[in-house]
Amino acid sequence: MKYLNRPLQEVHELLKKKEIKPIDLVEEAFENIEANKELNAFITLNKEEAIQRAKELEDQEVDNLLFGIPIALKDNIITEGLRTTCGSHILDNFVPIYNATIVDKLLEKKMIIIGKTNMDQFGMGSSSRTSYYGAPKNPWDLNKIAGGSSGGSAAAISSREVMLAIGSDTGGSIRQPSSYTGIVGMKPTYGRVSRYGLVAFASSLDQLGPMTKNVYENAVLLNAIVGKDEKDLTSAKREEEDFTRLIGEDIKGMKIAIPNFLMGDIVSEEVKDKVKETIKCLEENGATVDYIDIKYIENAMTLYQIIAMGEASSNLARFDGIRYGFQADNIKNIEDVYLETRGQGFGEEVKRRIMVGSYLLSGENAKVYYNKALSIRDDMRKEFKKAFETYDLIIGPTTVTTAYDLTDPMDDPRKSFMDDVLVIPVNMAGLPGMNIPVGFDQNHMPIGMQIIGDSFEEAKMYKLASFIEKELNLDLMPGGEK
Amino acid sequence: MEDKLTREEVLHVANLARIKLTEEEIEKYQVELKKLLTDVEKINEVEGYDDDILIACWDQNTELRKDVEGEMLDPKQVVENAPRHAGNYIEVPVVIGESEGA
Numbered sequence: 001m002k003y004l005n006r007p008l009q010e011v012h013e014l015l016k017k018k019e020i021k022p023i024d025l026v027e028e029a030f031e032n033i034e035a036n037k038e039l040n041a042f043i044t045l046n047k048e049e050a051i052q053r054a055k056e057l058e059d060q061e062v063d064n065l066l067f068g069i070p071i072a073l074k075d076n077i078i079t080e081g082l083r084t085t086c087g088s089h090i091l092d093n094f095v096p097i098y099n100a101t102i103v104d105k106l107l108e109k110k111m112i113i114i115g116k117t118n119m120d121q122f123g124m125g126s127s128s129r130t131s132y133y134g135a136p137k138n139p140w141d142l143n144k145i146a147g148g149s150s151g152g153s154a155a156a157i158s159s160r161e162v163m164l165a166i167g168s169d170t171g172g173s174i175r176q177p178s179s180y181t182g183i184v185g186m187k188p189t190y191g192r193v194s195r196y197g198l199v200a201f202a203s204s205l206d207q208l209g210p211m212t213k214n215v216y217e218n219a220v221l222l223n224a225i226v227g228k229d230e231k232d233l234t235s236a237k238r239e240e241e242d243f244t245r246l247i248g249e250d251i252k253g254m255k256i257a258i259p260n261f262l263m264g265d266i267v268s269e270e271v272k273d274k275v276k277e278t279i280k281c282l283e284e285n286g287a288t289v290d291y292i293d294i295k296y297i298e299n300a301m302t303l304y305q306i307i308a309m310g311e312a313s314s315n316l317a318r319f320d321g322i323r324y325g326f327q328a329d330n331i332k333n334i335e336d337v338y339l340e341t342r343g344q345g346f347g348e349e350v351k352r353r354i355m356v357g358s359y360l361l362s363g364e365n366a367k368v369y370y371n372k373a374l375s376i377r378d379d380m381r382k383e384f385k386k387a388f389e390t391y392d393l394i395i396g397p398t399t400v401t402t403a404y405d406l407t408d409p410m411d412d413p414r415k416s417f418m419d420d421v422l423v424i425p426v427n428m429a430g431l432p433g434m435n436i437p438v439g440f441d442q443n444h445m446p447i448g449m450q451i452i453g454d455s456f457e458e459a460k461m462y463k464l465a466s467f468i469e470k471e472l473n474l475d476l477m478p479g480g481e482k
Numbered sequence: 483m484e485d486k487l488t489r490e491e492v493l494h495v496a497n498l499a500r501i502k503l504t505e506e507e508i509e510k511y512q513v514e515l516k517k518l519l520t521d522v523e524k525i526n527e528v529e530g531y532d533d534d535i536l537i538a539c540w541d542q543n544t545e546l547r548k549d550v551e552g553e554m555l556d557p558k559q560v561v562e563n564a565p566r567h568a569g570n571y572i573e574v575p576v577v578i579g580e581s582e583g584a
Binding site for chain 2: 094095097098190191203204230231233234236237295296299302303305306309313317321322323324325326327331332333334336337338339340342343344346348351352354355356357358359360362369371372373374375376377378379381412413414417429430431455
């Protein structure tokens with residue numbers, strides 16, 4: 001490791017003083033990716049373009065912290081001229097003709113796109129094993145999953161293949177893989193980041209966010225990607241703010257809550273113990289931590305199944321084999337194009353979810369399931385809002401266990417939802433949620449804690465996360481510092 | 483309750499979703515879809531909530547963009563993205579069924 005494991009500020013200074021050039025970082029990124037090939041973190045690399053861009057940036061003024069920094073993007077973010085597959089066979093050959101808003105924002109900061117990261121097909125899964133391109137592996141143990149669906153971005157950051165990455169989170173897909181791989185992952189408030197150009201899975205839940213090796217870099221990257229976008233009606237118009245502004249502040253007097261559900265029997269003792277140790281540390285430093293009940297939180301997974309599968313069935317109707325992507329051979333008529341292309345192009349998990357979603361939205365079922373789910377979801381969000389009248393933040397474990405074996409069975413269709421049972425409520429309520437590493441299990445696999453904030457309170461979350469990061473001072477480089 | 487869907491039920495939802503299934507898949511989905519559909523039934527056990535619904539977690543004022551002409555994508559590039567195309571057109575197979583032809 002030369003530069004990509006160093007703090008962003010340090011690398012920035014080196015660039016500014018012209019002691020290194022962006023090409024040094026780009027070359028290191030591709031060297032690291034080559035050395036870690038087995039991780040399978042990337043689906044498509046952007047090598048030629050990245051090298052060319054690095055050279056173009058050489059003579060330009062280093063005008064911001066992200067200038068010349070290599071970044072990886074989850075492969076459901078569309079990139080002009082760079083293949084975007086969503087981890088699916090149906091988009092094997094899809095080369096977008098425009099950029100997602102987030103991509104334009106990153107390019108404005110003069111960042112360098114290294115490649116597109118591996119993921120569960122269309123974000124559907126919790127271990128990235130539904131990827132058509134093979135599962136990414138966990139840098140802490142190559143026999144374990146990296147989590148999902150942003151598993152490739154998580155593996156790329158954890159192994160320091162790149163310095164920064166973007167993931168997407170519909171039901172935990174940034175936070176859960178971040179927890180499994182020992183990195184910092186933020187799912188911002190719904191509406192913070194434009195979804196224009198993010199291939200939609202469940203539109204009322206999807207949100208893009210930063211995945212990084214530390215808290216400060218996460219906040220800096222969030223600074224760069226937020227903002228109202230007229231191409232996304234649901235993007236929020238907010239006063240500009242610096243998400244790093246509370247980092248390093250004292251946590252004395254902070255009021256924190258833990259929902260009992262998040263510390264229930266479903267969570268392994270090892271994970272709970274680590275979270276409890278962290279809670280003790282917070283209390284010793286002047287924060288108060290109370291256990292509370294949040295009504296309906298235990299129903300979040302059922303609501304998620306209905307809302308996410310319903311919306312997915314509608315969103316994925318666009319893949320028709322006519323306008324872009326894969327088209328099946330040997331077709332006789334238009335009906336065949338749809339049926340055969342979708343039958344052959346989508347993976348098992350995707351087909352399962354689209355079928356259930358179609359059923360849930362068909363005819364009277366829409367009232368029986370979908371509308372009811374929206375109604376309970378509203379009550380659950382109100383419950384969260386009520387808690388935030390008293391508390392600054394909510395915490396709990398991110399996952400019920402640490403990362404499991406890549407070879408664990410995949411035959412239970414409920415498994416991928418169960419893996420995300422602790423992170424799903426946040427999407428249901430549209431709140432920001434993040435993962436911060438808090439320790440390791442007996443096999444030295446990372447354990448993560450989740451911090452949940454009220455809407456648009458990301459800065460406050462970074463304050464607590466940075467405190468935990470500093471207090472615990474964990475070595476989060478797989479295999480130790482190199 | 484049966485622990486799997488009938489063949490016809492699976493074919494019905496596959497048709498709703500416009501997905502062609504292989505024989506092997508039909509059998510598999512008879513069991514798997516049943517599991518998920520049993521899961522979502524749990525929603526009927528929830529009580530006490532009010533009638534308000536939350537379509538998306540959105541508490542901003544909705545602001546529509548101005549209705550003005552913007553930049554367009556290049557039609558040539560758009561068409562080239564289609565698996566089958568000719569000139570400025572996207573090619574599709576026969577739309578009218580064979581029995582209705584002529």
